[in-house]
Amino acid sequence: MCAYSIGMIRYYNILREKVQKDRGTAIVFLSIVILLLDLVFRLIIGKNESQVVATYLWDGLVVGLAIGLAGVGLSLTYSILKFANFAHGDMITAGGFSGWVAVFAVAGVGKFDMKNLLLVGAGKPINVTELGISVSTTPVIILFGLVAAIVGTILLTLFIDRFVFRPMRHHNDGITLLIASIGIALALRYGLAFVFKTQNRGLTAASLTASYSVPVGTGSVQIDLGEITLVLVAIALMVSVHVFLQYSTLGKAMRAMADNRDLALITGIPTEKVVRATWIIGGALTGAAGFLITLERGTISFQFGWILLLFIFAAVIIGGIGSVYGAIAGGLVIGLTSTISLIWIPADLANVAVFSVMILVLLYKPEGLFKGVTTA
Amino acid sequence: MKFDIEMLLKNDVRIVVSTFVGISFLFIIVAMILGLDFNGTVNTIQRIMFLSAVYAMVVLALNLQWGYAGIFNIGVAGFMLSGVYTMAIITGDPNGLIPGLGLPLPIGIVGGVLVSGLLGLLISIPTLKLKADYLAIVTIGFAEIIRYTANALTFKTFSIAGVEMGTGAGRGIHLPMNPIRGLYYIDPSNMGLGKTIVGEYIFGFFEIVQVQSSVVVSWTYAIVLIFIVGLFYVVTYRIGNSPFGRVLKAIREDELVANALGKNTDIYKMKVFAIGCGLMGLAGILWQGSYGYTNPTTFQPILTFYIFIALIIGGSGSNTGSVIGGVVFASLLFEGPNFVRRVIMHVFKFDKAPNSIIEAMIPISSLDFEPFISYSLANISSLRVVFLGLVLVYIIQNRPDGLLGDRKELAASIDISRRPVTETREGKEA
Numbered sequence: 001m002c003a004y005s006i007g008m009i010r011y012y013n014i015l016r017e018k019v020q021k022d023r024g025t026a027i028v029f030l031s032i033v034i035l036l037l038d039l040v041f042r043l044i045i046g047k048n049e050s051q052v053v054a055t056y057l058w059d060g061l062v063v064g065l066a067i068g069l070a071g072v073g074l075s076l077t078y079s080i081l082k083f084a085n086f087a088h089g090d091m092i093t094a095g096g097f098s099g100w101v102a103v104f105a106v107a108g109v110g111k112f113d114m115k116n117l118l119l120v121g122a123g124k125p126i127n128v129t130e131l132g133i134s135v136s137t138t139p140v141i142i143l144f145g146l147v148a149a150i151v152g153t154i155l156l157t158l159f160i161d162r163f164v165f166r167p168m169r170h171h172n173d174g175i176t177l178l179i180a181s182i183g184i185a186l187a188l189r190y191g192l193a194f195v196f197k198t199q200n201r202g203l204t205a206a207s208l209t210a211s212y213s214v215p216v217g218t219g220s221v222q223i224d225l226g227e228i229t230l231v232l233v234a235i236a237l238m239v240s241v242h243v244f245l246q247y248s249t250l251g252k253a254m255r256a257m258a259d260n261r262d263l264a265l266i267t268g269i270p271t272e273k274v275v276r277a278t279w280i281i282g283g284a285l286t287g288a289a290g291f292l293i294t295l296e297r298g299t300i301s302f303q304f305g306w307i308l309l310l311f312i313f314a315a316v317i318i319g320g321i322g323s324v325y326g327a328i329a330g331g332l333v334i335g336l337t338s339t340i341s342l343i344w345i346p347a348d349l350a351n352v353a354v355f356s357v358m359i360l361v362l363l364y365k366p367e368g369l370f371k372g373v374t375t376a
Numbered sequence: 377m378k379f380d381i382e383m384l385l386k387n388d389v390r391i392v393v394s395t396f397v398g399i400s401f402l403f404i405i406v407a408m409i410l411g412l413d414f415n416g417t418v419n420t421i422q423r424i425m426f427l428s429a430v431y432a433m434v435v436l437a438l439n440l441q442w443g444y445a446g447i448f449n450i451g452v453a454g455f456m457l458s459g460v461y462t463m464a465i466i467t468g469d470p471n472g473l474i475p476g477l478g479l480p481l482p483i484g485i486v487g488g489v490l491v492s493g494l495l496g497l498l499i500s501i502p503t504l505k506l507k508a509d510y511l512a513i514v515t516i517g518f519a520e521i522i523r524y525t526a527n528a529l530t531f532k533t534f535s536i537a538g539v540e541m542g543t544g545a546g547r548g549i550h551l552p553m554n555p556i557r558g559l560y561y562i563d564p565s566n567m568g569l570g571k572t573i574v575g576e577y578i579f580g581f582f583e584i585v586q587v588q589s590s591v592v593v594s595w596t597y598a599i600v601l602i603f604i605v606g607l608f609y610v611v612t613y614r615i616g617n618s619p620f621g622r623v624l625k626a627i628r629e630d631e632l633v634a635n636a637l638g639k640n641t642d643i644y645k646m647k648v649f650a651i652g653c654g655l656m657g658l659a660g661i662l663w664q665g666s667y668g669y670t671n672p673t674t675f676q677p678i679l680t681f682y683i684f685i686a687l688i689i690g691g692s693g694s695n696t697g698s699v700i701g702g703v704v705f706a707s708l709l710f711e712g713p714n715f716v717r718r719v720i721m722h723v724f725k726f727d728k729a730p731n732s733i734i735e736a737m738i739p740i741s742s743l744d745f746e747p748f749i750s751y752s753l754a755n756i757s758s759l760r761v762v763f764l765g766l767v768l769v770y771i772i773q774n775r776p777d778g779l780l781g782d783r784k785e786l787a788a789s790i791d792i793s794r795r796p797v798t799e800t801r802e803g804k805e806a
Contacts, residue, residue, distance in 0.1 A: 084509040115734040123732030164769055174509045175448055179688070180772045182681055187765030193758040195733050310520060313513050348528040355517040355524075362514055363502045 025365060039343065051219030056339040062227045062296065064315075064335025069234040070289035070308065071315040071327035072241055073282040079258040079322030080278045083177035087160070087184040088286065089309030091153060093192055095283075095290030096300055098152025100203055103145035107133050120300070122197040134208035135225045135295070146233075146291050153287025157279045160184055169275075185306065193302040200301040203294060226296045233292055237285060242324050250277055258322050311338075314358035320368025329369055333357065388696040391780075395700055399424065399707045406715050410722050419591045422598050424707045429601035430663040431710075432702030435687045436608045436695060437655035442684075443692035444616055445648045446628030448508045450680050451499070452656055454519025455492045457675040459657020460551070460664045461526055463488035465541050467552045474533060474549055475540040481552050485661055492657025493650045495522070500649035504642045516677055527672040548671025551664060556597045560589070597666055604662065605699065608655065613695050615651070624648055625693075678761075682710070685768050691778030700779055709767065713760040717753045729754035 043050060074088045097120065104117040108131050116123045135142055164180055171177060204226070213220040245251035253274050257264040265271055293308070294300045315334045319326025334354055341353040361368070400421050407417035434452065441447045467484035468476015499518050503511050525531060526543050533542035543549060557564035560575035571579065579589045615621050626634040627641050635641050664670040682705065689709075690701020720726075729750040730736040736751035752759055771778065 084513065115732065115738075119732050119734060123735065164773075167773055174507075175512075176772060176776065178448075178509055178512065179684070180769050182684070183765040183768030183772065185765070186678075186681065186768070187762045190758040190761035190765070194752075194755050194762065197732075197755075198758070310513075310517060314517070317510070317513065346528070346530050349524070349530060351524045352521050352528070355521045358517055359514055359521075362506065362510055366506060366510060 028360065028364065035344075039340075042343070049219065050217035051221065053340075053343070054216040054221045056342060057336070058221055058223060058227075060336035060339035061332065062230060062335070063338060064332035065231055065234040065328070066289065066293045066296065066331070067308065067311050067315045067334050068328040068331025069237060069285065069292065071312045071319070071331050072238060072324050073285035073289065074312055075316045075319075075322055075324065075327045076254075076278055076282045076285075078316065080254055081165070081177070081275065082261075083174035083181065084313070086178060086181040086309070087188060088181075088312065089305035089307070090185045090188040090192070091157060091283070091286045092290040092293070092305030092308065093300075093302060094156050094188060094305075095149045095153035095287030096294040096305070097192060097196060097290075098156075098287065099145040099149025099291035100294065100300060102148030103133060103141055103203075104131070106144060107131055107138060107141050119196055120203075121201055122195070125201065128202045129205045129207065132205050132208060134204050134206075135229050136210040137205075137208050142229075142295065145295075146288060149287040149291035150284045151287075153290070154280050154283040157283035157286070158276070161276070161279050189303055189306055196302060198302055200299055202299055204298045206298055209298075226298070230292045230296045233288070237288060238324060238328055241281070241285065244281075245324065250274070254278060311354060314354060317358060317366075318361045318368060320370040323368065323370040326368055326370035333369075391696060392699050392703075395703055396425075396428075399428070399703060403707070403715070406719060409719050410715075414585060415587050415591060418587050418595070422591060422595045424711055426594070426598040426601060426666070427706040427711060428703040429598065429605050430659060430702075431683065431686050431706040432605045432699045433601075433608050433659040433662065434656055434683050435690065435698040435702040435705075436605070436612050437652050437659060438683055438687050439692060439695060439698040440612050440615065440624075440655070441648055441652040442687065443694070443698070444621060444628060445624040445645060446508075447645060447649065447652075448512045449515045449649070449652070450512050450677070450684065451515035451517075451519030451522075452683050453675040453677060453679040454515075454522040455496060455653040455656040456660030456663075456679070457519075457522055457526060457672065458495050459488040459492040459654075459660040460670050461488075461543060461549065462491040462657075463661050463665070464549045464551050464670070465543070468541070468550065470540070472550070474542045474544040477539065477541060481555060484552065485658070488661050489654045489658045492660075493654030496653025496656075497646060497650040500646045504645055516680070519675075519677065519680065523672050523675055526675075544671075546672065548669055551668050551670060553668065554593075554597060554666050556600065557593060559596065560593060594666075601662060608659075609695055609699060611655075612698075616695065620644070620647075682764070685709075685764055688768065688771055688776075688778055691780040694778075694780045697778055697780030704779075709760075709764055713756050713763070717756045720749070720753060726750040726753070 039053070043053065070088075070092055074085060077083075077085050077088070100120050101118055104120055104126070105114070108117045108126070112126060112131070113124075116126065120126075132138070133141065164184055165177065168177060168180060209224050209226055211222055211224040213222055245255060253264070253269045254277065256267070256269055257271060257274050261271065264274075290305060294304070297304075311334050312331075315330035316327050317330065318333050319328070319330030334357070337357050338350045338354050341350055345353060403421055403424055404417060407420050410416075412420065434456070438449070438452060441449050463481075463484040464476065466477050466479050466487045467481055468474060468478065470476060470478040495518075499515065503514050506514065527546050528543075529545045531543045532545040533540060535541070553564045555564065560571055560579065561567055561569070562572055563569040575589075578592060582589070582592050616624075623634060623639050623641075623644050626637075626639070627644060631641050660675075664674065686701040686705035687698060688701070689705055690699070691697030726746060727750065730747045733751060736748045739745075739747050
């Protein structure tokens with residue numbers, strides 16, 4: 001009995017020491033536990049149906065993986081080039097548009113006016129049901145669109161790097177580059193608006209996309225093939241980026257540059273080549289994210305990437321800059337916060353909750369959840 | 377030394393005045409080409425002056441933070457919103473559709489400034505130790521939290537301690553009547569009740585030259601705003617050249633050194649955050665206050681970027697540069713493209729613009745540029761922002777100090793790089 005209580009006291013002391021050292025984490029942890037207990041309680045007394053909670057979970061997972069995938073590219077450039085790229089959101093939009101230009105041109109050739117197809121229906125709205133694109137019925141065209149989005153975004157990022165960032169390589173402070181990236185963001189977003197016009201438009205035929213209902217509790221959750229594609233491709237891309245960074249020579253060079261640029265330079269790593277490789281890989285992931293997000297949503301507008309950008313920053317920061325798994329984890333935190341929080345707060349405050357979580361993490365754990373991991 | 381400052385001030389005043397005069401002159405020419413009558417010309421100049429004054433004010437406030445102290449606050453729009461909304465809620469009619477507190481306007485303005493300043497203080501305390509790019513993301517996130525909150529249906533009407541008030545959500549909120557009208561009308565909210573003596577005389581005078589009374593009222597407000605820009609200038613100038621301002625500049629150059637020299641840099645940063653954000657709130661009130669109505673969409677992050685572009689064009693660190701940047705941005709870069717479109721449309725009389733860019737580009741192959749130009753003019757609002765972005769990239773690459781960047785600071789209280797000419801036995805010596 002006595003030994004038991006001494007053990008308890010010792011354990012209590014260790015816990016107290018830890019809490020005192022890291023009070024912020026403790027508070028965050030405690031509030032999450034309280035919210036989870038409340039959620040379980042609500043489920044038991046039947047205030048919320050399990051079906052609703054399951055739908056929130058699945059939606060949060062899809063949104064989270066999309067943000068995570070978009071975040072991996074941002075995280076790479078942030079850790080290796082040492083600046084917050086505010087043009088990332090608009091690069092996502094550009095990727096989405098380049099993919100859909102290819103898809104529309106291939107799917108609608110002969111049926112619609114080619115000039116209009118190349119502008120994703122900017123001149124005259126295109127009836128998407130008549131065009132008939134969906135993951136279920138035209139998977140090959142979708143795959144082609146994905147490749148086009150990746151290639152288009154890589155070319156764009158290389159172009160921007162060549163004319164904007166490369167002349168500024170000697171700047172050591174991130175703020176100068178950040179301001180330049182704001183300029184690119186404005187030019188890119190409204191350049192896209194100039195070409196593709198500003199209206200929101202449909203892309204896929206929702207009626208053709210296969211949808212499955214998974215029974216949960218008394219009800220069921222609707223899962224469609226667009227969402228499944230996004231989840232699977234996102235996971236596959238993230239795993240391959242991890243393998244690439246961990247085992248290939250180029251990946252190791254990139255991690256070395258992220259850790260210490262000067263040291264990388266004197267050990268003979270061709271930094272300029274590594275920078276280009278970073279833009280290529282980052283651009284590829286960005287383009288893929290832009291295409292997959294618009295595929296899942298079924299609509300595109302000229303500023304969808306910009307609107308996502310702050311959420312992506314939030315994800316990358318929460319996960320820890322430079323960490324691939326961190327970006328995914330951060331994305332999931334953001335995605336799940338934006339949906340699960342709806343249990344407690346009204347829908348129009350979900351974004352407030354997301355940004356508050358981001359600010360809290362920045363204040364109490366500025367190194368992110370995956371502390372100490374750089375580019376892995 | 378005092379003499380030197382006066383010289384500098386005179387010189388700077390000359391730069392500012394000649395910019396204002398030059399731009400007015402430019403727009404008079406534009407108005408003449410467009411064939412506007414006298415009333416239209418006067419009104420055009422008024423709009424340009426009003427917007428220039430508003431931008432000059434916000435840029436001066438931002439210069440205090442970014443130019444002097446090097447604090448990268450990109451939540452400007454949010455702090456402007458909080459000022460305007462607080463003012464609206466304090467002065468709103470208690471029995472209106474969106475109830476307010478029904479207090480007089482001066483209390484509303486002071487309250488708005490205080491709330492913006494307090495919000496700035498609130499966000500500054502936990503962010504003192506953050507790196508500049510993290511600070512940027514926190515401030516823009518904070519501004520978006522403010523905007524989403526003002527936009528949320530939840531707060532359309534709410535009550536604190538039994539007192540009903542509200543933000544009006546996405547539909548926006550009514551702002552009190554511009555008190556300038558009280559100068560001309562007996563009852564500012566009802567023109568039908570007649571004019572004051574001042575109103576009779578001034579309107580009567582301007583009727584002779586055919587300027588409408590509404591234009592006279594807006595001009596009066598624009599003149600008041602230009603006067604307030606002067607006050608902003610004096611305040612920020614005095615702050616910048618005080619011991620307080622010198623510590624701010626030291627923080628900008630090297631916070632560690634400033635700290636090592638015994639200055640509590642945290643306190644200084646908190647103060648400048650609060651002062652700057654309070655001034656941003658005031659600028660927001662003076663800007664939106666004249667419209668009688670505002671909504672959250674006005675305060676999107678792009679507004680912050682516009683203000684930053686204006687500051688960077690003028691030259692961060694320089695108050696005169698801030699005013700020039702604000703004026704040049706508002707008149708030439710922001711309003712300018714619209715006038716370019718109107719002038720070209722007026723002179724050349726194009727056909728209807730093509731529906732899409734490809735239709736506009738195809739005729740270029742036969743050297744027919746007209747469809748492309750008319751498409752560009754029809755979409756000039758997009759093209760304008762593209763241009764702004766490219767200008768920002770160009771400046772940051774080639775002229776990071778802007779037009780009047782002022783980053784060289786004197787270490788001594790006497791300028792020893794420019795020695796006064798002294799008479800010696802051998803003759804003149806520099």
